[in-house]
Amino acid sequence: MKIIDGKKISQEIKNELRNKLSSLKKDNIEPGLATILVGDNPASKVYVSSKIKTCNELGIKSFSNNLPETTTSKRIIELIQELNNNNQVNGILLQLPLPKGIDADKCLEAISPLKDVDGLHPHSLGQLYSMKTWDEIVDKKIFIPCTPLGIITLLKKYNIEISGKKAVVIGRSNLVGKPIAMLLLAHNATVTMAHSRTKEIEKISKEADILVAAIGKERFVNKNFVKEGAVVIDVGTNRTPQGLCGDVDFDSVKDIASYITPSPGGVGPMTITMLMQNTMLANAKQRDMLERV
Amino acid sequence: MKIIDGKKISQEIKNELRNKLSSLKKDNIEPGLATILVGDNPASKVYVSSKIKTCNELGIKSFSNNLPETTTSKRIIELIQELNNNNQVNGILLQLPLPKGIDADKCLEAISPLKDVDGLHPHSLGQLYSMKTWDEIVDKKIFIPCTPLGIITLLKKYNIEISGKKAVVIGRSNLVGKPIAMLLLAHNATVTMAHSRTKEIEKISKEADILVAAIGKERFVNKNFVKEGAVVIDVGTNRTPQGLCGDVDFDSVKDIASYITPSPGGVGPMTITMLMQNTMLANAKQRDMLERV
Numbered sequence: 001m002k003i004i005d006g007k008k009i010s011q012e013i014k015n016e017l018r019n020k021l022s023s024l025k026k027d028n029i030e031p032g033l034a035t036i037l038v039g040d041n042p043a044s045k046v047y048v049s050s051k052i053k054t055c056n057e058l059g060i061k062s063f064s065n066n067l068p069e070t071t072t073s074k075r076i077i078e079l080i081q082e083l084n085n086n087n088q089v090n091g092i093l094l095q096l097p098l099p100k101g102i103d104a105d106k107c108l109e110a111i112s113p114l115k116d117v118d119g120l121h122p123h124s125l126g127q128l129y130s131m132k133t134w135d136e137i138v139d140k141k142i143f144i145p146c147t148p149l150g151i152i153t154l155l156k157k158y159n160i161e162i163s164g165k166k167a168v169v170i171g172r173s174n175l176v177g178k179p180i181a182m183l184l185l186a187h188n189a190t191v192t193m194a195h196s197r198t199k200e201i202e203k204i205s206k207e208a209d210i211l212v213a214a215i216g217k218e219r220f221v222n223k224n225f226v227k228e229g230a231v232v233i234d235v236g237t238n239r240t241p242q243g244l245c246g247d248v249d250f251d252s253v254k255d256i257a258s259y260i261t262p263s264p265g266g267v268g269p270m271t272i273t274m275l276m277q278n279t280m281l282a283n284a285k286q287r288d289m290l291e292r293v
Numbered sequence: 294m295k296i297i298d299g300k301k302i303s304q305e306i307k308n309e310l311r312n313k314l315s316s317l318k319k320d321n322i323e324p325g326l327a328t329i330l331v332g333d334n335p336a337s338k339v340y341v342s343s344k345i346k347t348c349n350e351l352g353i354k355s356f357s358n359n360l361p362e363t364t365t366s367k368r369i370i371e372l373i374q375e376l377n378n379n380n381q382v383n384g385i386l387l388q389l390p391l392p393k394g395i396d397a398d399k400c401l402e403a404i405s406p407l408k409d410v411d412g413l414h415p416h417s418l419g420q421l422y423s424m425k426t427w428d429e430i431v432d433k434k435i436f437i438p439c440t441p442l443g444i445i446t447l448l449k450k451y452n453i454e455i456s457g458k459k460a461v462v463i464g465r466s467n468l469v470g471k472p473i474a475m476l477l478l479a480h481n482a483t484v485t486m487a488h489s490r491t492k493e494i495e496k497i498s499k500e501a502d503i504l505v506a507a508i509g510k511e512r513f514v515n516k517n518f519v520k521e522g523a524v525v526i527d528v529g530t531n532r533t534p535q536g537l538c539g540d541v542d543f544d545s546v547k548d549i550a551s552y553i554t555p556s557p558g559g560v561g562p563m564t565i566t567m568l569m570q571n572t573m574l575a576n577a578k579q580r581d582m583l584e585r586v
Contacts, residue, residue, distance in 0.1 A: 190485065
């Protein structure tokens, strides 16, 4: 069994991004990311400050916007429109979840599809899901939500073959389950989307060459779910009294899987790095647009 | 084995739509559909004229636009923009395929998402794929591409249970395969997306409670693909020297399946009817918008 070291890969990619950013700077190109945090959710605060910290580390300009819990959808949308019109801002990250009473869909839709670095705008998702191949996704500079992009990047870094393989994705969220299923499909896997209403989920999972657990239940996937030699991707990060743990029971599965992402230390560290990569993609897309005018 | 009679269901729905249209007319509401046909593709001509004919039968205003083979993408986009601004036009149908050299994606994206009755705009697809349940899709008046909408409608009319079932979709086109997979998922099926690169496709298909064949290969699915009692949906319409035939070998499968759509006469007749239904949905969406202003 080989451990897929998300922390290491993430660091390598950050080093590459830092180099690219410093050479862009010589041409006076400085990618910028705006963050919007609404309210006082402690986990959201931690995420946003990590994102800003990573921007600073790599040399991406950050524009942080903190709004009180009582902010209206209208005010958030106005702010997004200002950021859409601000040429220094290439990407806009609206931290989810938003406080109750705010129309998250409407706010997300207000983000310019050119600045949608989280890839959650319906336009980005529609484009992503319409692409036939990975090459098309890359060529057309389609935004991919950060967590699934991190997973695909890990699989590629470890040279794990996807084409022709059976993949099973447990969980069907818009942030992870659905987009990773579509990305695996674009890589020519045969993809099964399983979820809480799936019957015989162990049996179905056990057919997978690549098993993605993104269901948000601690240690849900144990050895009964895993075929000998399968690649197991654990997207879960669950808080337990004993600390963080994934959706996969690592100890139960580790001797069966060929590759496995630990949690923490697997998919998690990739997410912010992919946000940085998407911000640079947004910058490149916006420069393309200017050139075409 | 029960035959799913698409012709009959389609006729019933058309009757209902005709009644609704005549009661809308009393309130001076007249839904309108604009068609755009570019070039001389004989099959496209036939499709467009059937669509216009059905509009006339039901009492939907039709606005037909025929452009020469040599039309530029720019001219098509200009026409779409005119139609976007025309209040009498609720839906815009751009007949595909477009002649070579025309950027179909750009033209489709020019259609206002409010008038996207074919459901192929990235914004519509992104919205559709983001919805968690069928009820959400209906409540939010999301456009669904006509063929997959026809399939779901047939399953519902025959009271075929989808939730908790295993569904296998063979074929991953943007017109049929992907959207029907996502619609079955929204109905809580466990969904496998299979395709030309799938290994052991017979074995995988044979696990399906609901098998959708949308691969465009005549009589590809035979009895080796079908579990006893499965529901078989044949989306194919292939031209052969002996006439039209589906992707399913009807004679081979008919004694194994519990329900089967014939081809022709199954899914095919539903498509235009669903376009009419989407045009009425577009009209309702646009009236909603006016009320909200």
